[in-house]
Amino acid sequence: MPEAATAKHLTMAWTANDPLLTVSDLKVWFPVASGVMQRTVGHVHAVDGVDLEIRAGETLGLVGESGCGKSTLGRAAIRLLKPTGGTVHFKGEDITSIRGEHLRALRREMAMIFQDPYASLDPRQTVGDIIGEPIDVHGLAKGKERQDRIRELLRVVGMNPRFADRYPHEFSGGQRQRIGIARALAVEPTFIVCDEPISALDVSIQAQIINLLENLQSKFKLTYLFIAHDLSVVKHISNRVAVMYLGKIMEVAPGQQLYRRPRHPYTGSLLSAIPIPDPKVELQRKRLILQGDVASPVNPPSGCRFRTRCPRAASYLKGDFVLRSGRRSNRYFDKFLFETDPALLKRIGAELARLVPAETQRLAAPELGAVLLGGAVSLETGLPLVLVRKEPKGYGTAKQLEGRFHAGERVTVIEDVVTTGGDSLRSIEALRAAELDVIHLVVVLDRGEGGEENIREARIPYSPLFRIQDLPLD
Amino acid sequence: MTQPLLEVSDLHTVFSTKEGMVKAVDGVSFELHAGETLGIVGESGCGKSVTALSIMRLQRPGRIVGGKVMFKGQDLTRVSEYEMREVRGKEIAMIFQDPMTSLNPVYRVGWQVGEPTRLHGGWDAKKALSSAVTMLARVGIPSAAARAKDYPHQFSGGMRQRAMIAMGLTTTPEVLIADEPTTALDVTIQAQILDLLRDVNREFGTATILITHNLGVVAGMCQRLIVMYAGKIVEAGPTTDVFANPKHPYTWSLLRSIPRLDAERHEPLKPIEGLPPNLVDLPAGCSFHPRCVFKVDRCSRDTPALLQVGDTQRSACWVTQSGTELKGA
Numbered sequence: 077m078p079e080a081a082t083a084k085h086l087t088m089a090w091t092a093n094d095p096l097l098t099v100s101d102l103k104v105w106f107p108v109a110s111g112v113m114q115r116t117v118g119h120v121h122a123v124d125g126v127d128l129e130i131r132a133g134e135t136l137g138l139v140g141e142s143g144c145g146k147s148t149l150g151r152a153a154i155r156l157l158k159p160t161g162g163t164v165h166f167k168g169e170d171i172t173s174i175r176g177e178h179l180r181a182l183r184r185e186m187a188m189i190f191q192d193p194y195a196s197l198d199p200r201q202t203v204g205d206i207i208g209e210p211i212d213v214h215g216l217a218k219g220k221e222r223q224d225r226i227r228e229l230l231r232v233v234g235m236n237p238r239f240a241d242r243y244p245h246e247f248s249g250g251q252r253q254r255i256g257i258a259r260a261l262a263v264e265p266t267f268i269v270c271d272e273p274i275s276a277l278d279v280s281i282q283a284q285i286i287n288l289l290e291n292l293q294s295k296f297k298l299t300y301l302f303i304a305h306d307l308s309v310v311k312h313i314s315n316r317v318a319v320m321y322l323g324k325i326m327e328v329a330p331g332q333q334l335y336r337r338p339r340h341p342y343t344g345s346l347l348s349a350i351p352i353p354d355p356k357v358e359l360q361r362k363r364l365i366l367q368g369d370v371a372s373p374v375n376p377p378s379g380c381r382f383r384t385r386c387p388r389a390a391s392y393l394k395g396d397f398v399l400r401s402g403r404r405s406n407r408y409f410d411k412f413l414f415e416t417d418p419a420l421l422k423r424i425g426a427e428l429a430r431l432v433p434a435e436t437q438r439l440a441a442p443e444l445g446a447v448l449l450g451g452a453v454s455l456e457t458g459l460p461l462v463l464v465r466k467e468p469k470g471y472g473t474a475k476q477l478e479g480r481f482h483a484g485e486r487v488t489v490i491e492d493v494v495t496t497g498g499d500s501l502r503s504i505e506a507l508r509a510a511e512l513d514v515i516h517l518v519v520v521l522d523r524g525e526g527g528e529e530n531i532r533e534a535r536i537p538y539s540p541l542f543r544i545q546d547l548p549l550d
Numbered sequence: 551m552t553q554p555l556l557e558v559s560d561l562h563t564v565f566s567t568k569e570g571m572v573k574a575v576d577g578v579s580f581e582l583h584a585g586e587t588l589g590i591v592g593e594s595g596c597g598k599s600v601t602a603l604s605i606m607r608l609q610r611p612g613r614i615v616g617g618k619v620m621f622k623g624q625d626l627t628r629v630s631e632y633e634m635r636e637v638r639g640k641e642i643a644m645i646f647q648d649p650m651t652s653l654n655p656v657y658r659v660g661w662q663v664g665e666p667t668r669l670h671g672g673w674d675a676k677k678a679l680s681s682a683v684t685m686l687a688r689v690g691i692p693s694a695a696a697r698a699k700d701y702p703h704q705f706s707g708g709m710r711q712r713a714m715i716a717m718g719l720t721t722t723p724e725v726l727i728a729d730e731p732t733t734a735l736d737v738t739i740q741a742q743i744l745d746l747l748r749d750v751n752r753e754f755g756t757a758t759i760l761i762t763h764n765l766g767v768v769a770g771m772c773q774r775l776i777v778m779y780a781g782k783i784v785e786a787g788p789t790t791d792v793f794a795n796p797k798h799p800y801t802w803s804l805l806r807s808i809p810r811l812d813a814e815r816h817e818p819l820k821p822i823e824g825l826p827p828n829l830v831d832l833p834a835g836c837s838f839h840p841r842c843v844f845k846v847d848r849c850s851r852d853t854p855a856l857l858q859v860g861d862t863q864r865s866a867c868w869v870t871q872s873g874t875e876l877k878g879a
């Protein structure tokens with residue numbers, strides 16, 4: 077997609093329907109020096125291959141834990157930093173390495189609002205001079221016109237125009253942030269990177285600033301990259317949200333979708349970690365607590381960067397577990413074969429068994445799943461395991477199941493691979509037709525092709541052990 | 551109800567500053583019961599930390615100018631410094647927002663975590679260290695024996711906070727005061743630390759005072775909650791009741807001003823207008839009145855006391871005390 081977009085920019089003029097800003101395979105690395113000679117011994121991979129598009133007029137939220145590269149990405153996007161690799165296109169133009177007058181002209185289109193309203197304003201300048209500085213730099217107005225403009229900007233951000241003669245220390249955090257916003261607006265930009273604009277503010281003031289930013293956006297048709305670590309705020313203000321982890325984007329989706337149906341385990345963990353100000357909700361919440369700390373951005377993990385903490389990637393995934401691409405018979409994807417080391421299978425079995433709900437009376441597994449996992453699962457759980465012949469697909473007919481189960485028994489189905497969920501749904505249907513109570517579906521590998529949604533529609537709780545996008549494939 | 555473990559009554563703590571006298575804690579009263587987790591919420595500067603520090607008698611340069619802190623039959627504001635040191639070391643532990651400032655950078659973590667048992671339990675260095683290692687492992691530090699030899703800067707923020715909690719727990723205190731223990735941490739690490747505090751509370755039965763400005767944290771952690779504004783408690787009650795039916799306009803407005811992760815639709819936030827109070831120059835009457843959408847005439851003249859409103863809550867507000875329900879667009 078980014079390649080396509082880039083290619084398009086090269087061949088066609090930019091129109092307002094194209095992304096305002098496109099970042100392709102963007103990398104920003106910082107050297108790590110060590111020793112007396114301060115030799116470069118490595119690099120912090122702050123931004124390490126990011127593709128993003130920001131559409132005109134939208135707010136793209138960017139969340140992630142501290143140090144994951146949010147601000148670096150924001151700075152590189154507006155060329156406050158020169159990227160190590162990749163490209164940045166603004167209004168169709170490649171701005172990755174522009175300099176001098178060209179870059180200065182670009183600065184009129186882009187602005188940044190910073191986290192710390194205390195540190196970002198020069199204490200020796202008056203509020204008027206702080207706001208007037210970009211006006212002077214770009215020669216936008218002089219004399220009375222300049223003064224009028226400063227006063228107007230103060231009014232726009234909800235402050236008394238007379239405050240132009242005062243100094244920053246005379247104002248509260250929220251007011252200083254308003255001054256920072258007025259300064260950003262001074263060049264009449266189209267695109268603003270808001271870097272944690274409310275994190276340093278009092279709770280009761282945050283909503284004032286959020287509302288102000290929203291009003292300004294509709295008034296001046298602004299496009300925002302809104303960076304914050306608080307996903308509740310980001311979801312509120314953004315059209316789409318990008319989730320970043322260790323220099324990479326893990327997932328981009330509209331906020332509501334991200335919340336309802338996170339596609340990446342990291343998003344899920346992040347959502348689960350955010351407290352909801354409602355005891356009724358909090359007390360019933362199932363918590364998925366992420367273990368450990370963020371890995372080092374100097375030597376980021378191979379494969380999926382999240383795998384060192386991923387709750388879906390059990391310990392064997394981090395070391396000795398390998399999925400191999402196998403026969404290419406499927407119309408969608410390569411096939412993936414599990415390594416058939418018996419000890420490893422037993423470990424997978426044990427892991428699966430943990431996902432089987434306690435009220436299960438019996439396990440059901442289609443042929444291949446049973447062959448792969450059967451022994452281990454039944455050993456682990458002590459539950460009777462029923463091997464069902466798969467003829468030709470799924471569980472066959474209810475008749476075939478007769479006599480193998482008792483009506484009303486609570487069954488958990490174990491599947492090896494789910495693509496669209498078709499097989500599993502057929503199995504569940506057959507089991508239901510035989511009057512069994514299917515309470516859960518546990519799968520080894522979810523190939524991320526919508527199987528989960530289909531199965532959820534059948535109202536069966538679903539637990540995959542792995543999802544394809546999280547696996548390091550070799 | 552049983553005898554409270556800790557009872558703070560009419561506590562007043564002041565600071566003398568260039569601009570004038572700051573009443574950081576202005577008549578605060580509450581009880582802490584054995585085994586419970588009590589939340590104290592409020593914006594920065596409202597007096598949460600000074601309240602906690604005053605309980606520990608660590609409020610200097612501030613002065614406690616009134617009130618009592620009853621703990622096990624003694625008034626902690628009056629006991630000798632020697633006795634107070636015993637209380638701090640053994641019976642009431644405190645953990646702070648920034649664990650880096652409360653761990654000494656030049657001593658190994660294991661040594662520091664063992665300090666309370668050496669100083670107050672009279673344990674020898676070896677026994678103290680081995681208990682420190684056990685406790686570090688208990689709070690989730692991997693390879694605790696090896697990591698105990700690290701210096702604080704070798705620990706991540708989350709690990710330092712775990713180490714602080716381990717240090718606090720070595721003497722199995724009855725009360726743990728956690729002052730914004732997760733504010734400096736990332737949300738995923740915050741979730742780990744909160745989970746640990748829940749565990750500690752369950753396993754050791756430690757009564758906890760959890761100070762935070764994050765209403766979400768309180769919602770998930772605390773059975774009861776105190777809301778502070780400008781040095782005073784403005785509302786108190788069971789967490790579920792206060793959230794479902796706030797009895798003070800400040801609580802009411804605050805809850806409406808924060809975006810919720812589980813919001814179904816985008817609705818504009820309803821901010822609290824105006825600025826946070828300046829403790830040197832507080833408005834007359836109810837301190838919240840310049841920002842309050844419910845205010846009536848007397849609010850700018852008379853200061854409301856914290857009184858029972860409804861079955862389970864207390865509120866310092868003329869309007870709700872007169873029986874009016876808080877409602878609004």
Ligand SMILES: Nc1ncnc2c1ncn2[C@@H]1O[C@H](COP(=O)(O)OP(=O)(O)OP(=O)(O)O)[C@@H](O)[C@H]1O
Pocket residue numbers: 402403406411412413414444445492493494495496497498499500501527
């Ligand atoms: N790498 C593999 N080696 C051997 N058999 C495989 C492999 N991958 C999948 N299979 C088997 O091939 C069959 C078809 O797999 P496929 O991924 O096409 O769909 P499925 O997951 O079974 O179907 P559905 O998604 O509809 O439930 C399944 O029975 C599965 O067990």
Ligand SMILES: Nc1ncnc2c1ncn2[C@@H]1O[C@H](COP(=O)(O)OP(=O)(O)O)[C@@H](O)[C@H]1O
Pocket residue numbers: 565566567572574592593594595596597598599600601610611612829
């Ligand atoms: N050492 C000090 N000297 C002067 N004023 C102080 C001192 N410590 C705290 N205060 C003041 O006491 C009030 C309450 O502070 P504090 O309890 O730290 O607030 P918070 O609720 O954020 O924890 C604030 O107005 C603060 O400025």
Ligand code: SF4
Pocket residue numbers: 798799800836837838839840842843844845846849854866867868869870
């Ligand atoms: S006393 Fe008056 S001003 Fe204070 S909170 Fe109640 S209604 Fe508002």
Ligand SMILES: [Mg+2]
Pocket residue numbers: 491492493494495499500
């Ligand atoms: Mg299948």
Ligand SMILES: [Mg+2]
Pocket residue numbers: 595598599600729730
């Ligand atoms: Mg504090």
